[in-house]
Amino acid sequence: MSDTDKRPSVLIVDDVPANIRVLAESLRDGHDIRVAARGVDALDLARRLPPDIILLDVVMPDMDGYEVCRRLKADPATAGIPIIFVTAKFAPEDEAYGLSLGAVDYIAKPASPAVVRARVKNHLELRAAREELARQNAALTEAAKLREDVDRIMRHDLKAPLTGIIGLPPLILDEGNLSDTQAMFVRLIEESGLKMLSMINQSLDLFKMERGTYALRPEPMDAAAVVRRLFAEAAGVAGDKHNVLTLTVAGSPDDGKTPAMLTAERLLFHTMLANCLKNALEASPENGVVTVALRPGDPAEIAVTNQGVVPADMRERFFAKYATSGKMDGTGLGTYSTRLIAEAHGGGVRMETSDATGTTTVTILLPQGECARGETL
Structure with missing residues (x-):
């Protein structure tokens, strides 16, 4: 099965088996379901087999859902997993606290299967879109860095052959035995080399100015x-x-x-x-x-x-x-x-x-x- 055909995985965390069954039945079609009845088990499972999304109860023994969410968001390996609280604690202050911990949504119990499917679908699509945008940004950043490196190398490498173009004409003129026309051509070669060197130096200076690294000498x-x-x-x-x-x-x-x-x-x-x-x-x-x-x-x-x-x-x-x-x-x-x-x-x-x-x-x-x-x- 290719990555594009892979079914999204959902981790359901709740200490009440009946609640797990409702959520699992709502999402069984098109999703791989994993379950955990305790917060500590949810943390272990999320780290070993990171799911695409987590449905998390708040009121659980030993470790409540808020603490599970806080620990998941503090771990770089699991911080990017979207978490939806599915709970009976639905006072505005409860919802605000959960969202402040990093959860992406709140669903009130008893959960409607249609609402659960719609919320999960939306947040999985949002996560996929964010990941694709991150990949595109990384590719653009790498391409821009490559272009800057190539530009910088070309500017520096162009200076080497210019040493001969600029340095040899005075030696040729000092040797003499040139017609007036030949001497004029040699001077033109020197002048063109100097102009090219000036253009390269200015280009390097502009490159530094764009990045705010130019050291001004007024x-x-x-x-x-x-x-x-x-x-x-x-x-x-x-x-x-x-x-x-x-x-x-x-x-x-x-x-x-x-x-x-x-x-x-x-x-x-x-x-x-x-x-x-x-x-x-x-x-x-x-x-x-x-x-x-x-x-x-x-x-x-x-x-x-x-x-x-x-x-x-x-x-x-x-x-x-x-x-x-x-x-x-x-x-x-x-x-x-x-x-x-x-x-x-x-x-x-x-x-x-x-x-x-x-x-x-x-x-x-x-x-x-x-x-x-x-x-x-």
Whole structure:
């Protein structure tokens, strides 16, 4: 007989033979019946041959049903067996006490066979459903752990071949005897290797942030200088769409030299702003304006605005993992990593988009404490 064909077993515990006969006759069809006339015998039988469900009397000599229930629930080997009290003690306080011990139901004596069958059927189905859910959760947990292990191994293993990709180009260039075109290709190989290494490192950092294990290393830094450098790197993309890039500090146009100091981890801050600027340029229409506004205070605010509108299907999941819309090569990790980085700094992010004004602003909030004074962010 397969496990799926196995008849559920019922342990009936009562010191009155007539009561046992009534319950046994009610459940004989479709169930394997076991009986015990004393509490101590019920404990021994439940531990040796765990039943699928127990029908338990309360008033018994030597050990009452409440004590039997308490001991069964205290034993990990029997704690998961559903227990239904079948008793004449049916005052509300009796029922409440029995349920507080871990019983799943109460049936009043004299027990109706139809009620007994229905209650037993319901609780056996509930137990089967809980066990199946536990199996599914265990399988999902194991699958998630396996995926994380594979991802972590791949990230670490990818670094080994990158050592050669990054380390050999300078040696080749030092040897000389290359044409200008060959030298350009070698530099491209080195640059691509460095970008890949940066992506792997960032991926590892995000992995730690997701699990709350990332060790933040904040330091004073010039946010305006970071934005100016990002503008220079994005000039080609902005030029293709005839976009204008503007920076303001504390509400005033950037003069190209005034610092805007804040405390953050330098590389993470650069990555976070680069993601925001990239998304803003992609969303900006032709001849649009993309603005980065650095605002002093605690928390400091960094607002990135473009003249595009976030699609309706993206607004509720804008900062969610893998959320993307209308991008053939989009990973959906840009805004997600922005949120993780801001939260790693103890801050947060928000997005505001308006069909009326045709603009979208992503605002990053970074707590500063003693750092926020004057033109310091």
